[in-house]
Each structure stands twice: as structure tokens, then as C-alpha cells.
Amino acid sequence: xxxxxxIGGFDTRPVPEAMxxxxxxxxxxxxxxxxxETTGAPRVRMYDYLCDILFGIPMTPxxxxxxxxxxxxLDGHIVKAKWIEANFNDFRAxxxxxxxxxxxxxxxxQLPTRSADTEVQAVAxxxxxxxxx
Numbered sequence: 427x428x429x430x431x432x433i434g435g436f437d438t439r440p441v442p443e444a445m446x447x448x449x450x451x452x453x454x455x456x457x458x459x460x461x462x463e464t465t466g467a468p469r470v471r472m473y474d475y476l477c478d479i480l481f482g483i484p485m486t487p488x489x490x491x492x493x494x495x496x497x498x499x500l501d502g503h504i505v506k507a508k509w510i511e512a513n514f515n516d517f518r519a520x521x522x523x524x525x526x527x528x529x530x531x532x533x534x535x536q537l538p539t540r541s542a543d544t545e546v547q548a549v550a551x552x553x554x555x556x557x558x559x
Contacts (some may be wrong), residue, residue, distance in 0.1 A: 459475045494506065523558060528553060531553055
């Protein structure tokens, strides 16, 4: 790295603790938030989760017509999903659009460090700016 401050592919791997947290979070999202109907390994659909945790959009249980699959938890147990989804009808009832959210990356990367006076100066920071469309 000739410049000294840019980061590359091998510098942007999650730290081991973040990788474990990501597994736990992904399972919790599969169990708690409505997912697309899939066959085979599920693809984690995060839209309702992000609407909930970032923007406070009201949630409602999915209707009885939605078939919720069973999932295997991290200990190998089969567990039933209990899905909720964004309730945009309640949200739109006179409420303004949520402001953007600027938040630190929940899953920190393994980043190089350098000598500095503060932690913010010593290691690259990874933040995300979220907008509700």
C-alpha cells in the first residue's frame, strides 16, 4: 500500500467476534422477519429488519396465509419462525419520512492501525449512511 491510508480486500475482513455476531443476527432475522419463499438454503431478506431497527417503522405479524418454515438454529435444534413485517399503512398515517441514519458498521473489519493521538485517528472507521426510500 504505497499511499498508507487506503484499505484493500484483505484489510476488510470482519473480526472473528463480528463474524460470530453476524451468524447470530442472520438467524434471528430469518426467525423474526418475513422472508421470501425459497427452496433450499434461505437467502436472508433484511428490508423489514432494517425498517424496524433503523427507522422505527411499525411492525405487524404476518397473516395466516403466510407459511413460515422451520429453521435449524446454531445449536442444531429445529425452531419455528414467528415473522413480522413492516406495516406501512400505519406508518404513512400522518408521519413524516424518517431522517437518514448515520451508524457505525455493526460488524467491524480487521483494519490496519497506525500511531496516532486518538483511536479515531489510529484506525479507519467504517460507518453507513442509511436512507428510507
